[in-house]
């Protein structure tokens with residue numbers, strides 16, 4: 001029987017300098033193929049609001065939407081761990097967060113939940129992890145706050161914001177977080193955070209030093225209406241979809257992805 005990836009596996013992969021591969025999926029067919037191609041973690045991201053529902057941000061996504069997609073994905077995965085996003089406004093306090101995390105795990109069958117934010121989420125992360133909920137944090141560009149951030153921009157370029165991100169990452173680890181996504185972060189900052197943490201960092205537009213990488217599936221197969229700078233289309237050179245997923249997985253593992261053109265300096 002295939003052994004499922006767990007948060008312990010992720011931590012030992014970091015210790016052994018083995019890159020962690022994540023990709024989003026929202027349905028059974030893609031989930032099965034992605035699992036078969038050896039992706040370690042499948043993210044049922046709230047990016048589904050954009051790539052499945054056609055919104056221009058992740059803000060309209062509801063807990064029920066994530067559950068609907070997550071419960072289609074999880075039964076297809078023999079090896080991959082499935083991470084589900086807590087959507088916008090579903091974790092404004094520890095009690096609300098743990099209730100919604102329980103729904104993602106009990107109804108959506110997810111193995112770990114992800115939420116966005118640093119300092120403001122410490123109590124929530126502590127509450128959830130103390131009650132046995134595995135948590136991945138998300139720092140840098142946090143798409144749920146796009147209207148507050150004023151657009152999808154690189155984060156942590158100034159000395160103060162970089163310092164704050166490093167402090168937040170360490171505090172989230174102390175609060176019990178099992179991993180942290182770093183989105184649109186300059187390479188040198190992502191590198192510092194990766195070296196300072198014992199838990200894995202998962203980069204998206206954060207350079208190849210991160211312990212793992214994540215992409216949105218539709219970006220990775222070149223069918224998104226907007227392709228952010230940090231993505232690459234692997235459905236090229238006559239590959240079919242399983243081959244494209246395999247190529248992405250190999251490129252993360254051999255560190256040929258991300259290349260410099262997908263990074264912020």
Ligand code: KIV
Pocket residue numbers: 024043044045046047048085181183204214216
């Ligand atoms: O929702 C999502 O797909 C994400 C990734 C961009 C990390 O959060």
